[in-house]
Amino acid sequence: MKKQILYFICETTFSDPSKISDSTLLFDEGIFDSMGLLKLISFLEERFGIKVDDSELDASNFGSITAIASFLERKLLL
Amino acid sequence: MKKRIHEFVCKTTFSDPNKINYDMLLFDEGIFDSMGLLNLISFLEEDFGIKVSDSELDAANFGSIDAIASFLERKLN
């Protein structure tokens, strides 16, 4: 799952996969801007069939690849 | 307390102290805009040491100097 997320992020932001680790802070380091975030959410909703609520949009769920993967796992378990 | 609040309001909005009554609706009458509210709350938090939460941000507590003073009193007790 983390690999899929990493792959998607690098593809849409034209980033070098070797420069993004699981713990890289995606927003502080400017990997994502607001458009990128929206694309990521669409990707997660479509690819994994989950729904992301406004209230779930924060750094603890989306700040890094590790965070996104955890968030995704929890959603899929529901 | 009401005097201090009144003084703050008049000074930062360049209003004539005689024209601002304690029961005047500060937002409806355009004395304050949103940044003005920010300045007011900052003033209360700094000068009186209180904390204002989201649920307390409404006209009932901040609409007029009377309202602000009552709110402040409740917080300090």
Place this chain on the structure above:
Amino acid sequence: MCGIAGFIDSEKSLSKVEGEPILNRMMTRIHHRGPDDCGLYLEKGMGMGNVRLSIIDLAGGDQPLSNEDGSLWIVYNGEVFNYIELHDELIKKGHRFKTHSDTEVILHMYEEYGADALQYLNGQFAFAIWNAKKKECFFARDRVGIRPLFYSIVNGIMVFGSEIKSIFEFPGIKRHFSPEALKEVFTFWTTLSPNTIFEGIYELPPGHFALYKEGHLTINKFWSLRYSTASNRFDRTPEDALDQFRYLLSDSVALRLRSDVPVAAYLSGGLDSSATTALIKKVAPGFLNTFSIGFADNAFDETKYQEEVSQYFQTNHKSIVCSSSDIAAWFPKVVWHSEMPLLRTSPAPMMGLSKLVHQNGIKVVITGEGADETLAGYNIFKETLIRQFWARQPKSKIRPLLLKKLYPYLPNINQASASILRMFFGYRLDATDSPVYSHLLRWQNTSNIQKHFTAGLNEHLKDYHPIEQYAERIRPEIDGISSLAKAQLIETNVFMSGYLLSSQGDRMAMANSVEGRYPFLDFRLLEFTASLPDEFKLKGMNEKFILKELMKDKLPSSVIQRPKQAYRAPILDAFLGLKVPDYVSDMLSPGNIKECGVFDPVSVNHLLSKIKTSQIPSEIDNMALVGILSVQLLFNQFVLDFKSLDKKDILKGKIRNNTSDILENKVY
């Protein structure tokens, strides 16, 4: 207005015969700053020169200029607007003048008061005074750095000049980028004084003077802006403040109209330049030329407002329309003149504007820079107050929503929830104790461009933390001042002096031999506005409040009420659209990028792909593109090669320190 340059060799190894051609080439490099005359001072081991843009005392004020006995000589770039009053005082003290110029007044002020003279000078200046008896050179630069002065000390020789390109003309000066300076530019939008982008080339910081004697340079500060603390704040009524503000701004404009050639005005359509124009009209009713830029791209255009103000004041208005292809075509010349990497294309239209002014035979324009910094006009000021307010209740869902008010034109922000705002605007939200809190977000965002540096460069820079260093540097200055004042101090010192007045101001105007004058930067006005309580500047959401109050019935209301339009120029179309000039692909080619060694070609390629496929590229990516392109241009123009001057262009300056001239010694 002018350009100056020179060299001081304490070992006296350079003879007059050797020094003259070098000096002439140095002056030729900055000929655009002074097309009217070129004068030199030469002795064994020392030479300095001036290229003159004649504005005051057209017949008499040629430089270099000496005092009565020839012991002191000055080369001077600038205008000291209160020169008439200073002249009268000096006459009473027994000084004798041979010209009517402000240049000579400066020289005699120095003769009378030494470095203390600087406290009395009201204006914009950079000058060098050579003491031929003591063999020492005094340098000074105005309080906020309106006029430039660069120097380098190599092998015991001090070389100085109004622009770095004149220093590069001196033999033996190396031309390399400084890695630390690169990191600074891609953090602060400019290098931090005294650094320039080039290793070993420095600037005399604004508000400082220096003495070069026997191979040593000592630098001292003569002025810094002190914002008020609770104990010394302006405490009279708003009406008193308004009266004082009116008096100072009007006097500032009046002083800046002193000239022996016509003075015109820039009209951007915004409040500041409309205000300066209104005051010009009040002080000097009658014919006034005004100039402005329009953009072919509607998103940036302000023509409607410019025309409204011009009609309101019945000015003789001229404007140019600037398109994306203009910006692309002008950009290499813009970079050549700015001598600094650029993150925005905003300087380019300013150069088009000064060209229009020059074509119309005008040498001097009055313009509105400085008001946004001194009267809290920029969004960053409101943003920092909101962040600070939010930081007290970081989990609040309501507090961050205030940010939406700042950016009504950004759709993504307006639809955003508090959580999203937290992710993009919440960077180090709780760092409210930092001296540079107001600028943390902007500088962090800009620093992200450094990911495009080569791995080697980033490795080299990993222990250099310019933000922290700068924060410690200003810590003593910010004691007891308000959060708003802190933000203003940083914005004035870093953004205004380091970028706005230089790259976008002096360099762009001087490229076409035009002198800009800035009423809002009169030092009395700077000191006055710094003494005011916050609410006189930022009243709630209402920025530049005291200026709006002053102009209430003196300008069309549409100008007072319109929301602040940030002055921006197009980027994407210029460099990535159709019909882009060849140099763009050359500069951004992997080969050129690799040769320059600052950026990683693979990373740059990714950036270009990302921008090209994006509907709305982010602001930072836009800045990265302009930044990379300008670094490549600088590399090619200055580092890789520094094209020799064409023999036919080289000036032959008149040597003004021939003994016969001194003996002649005319006085009035």
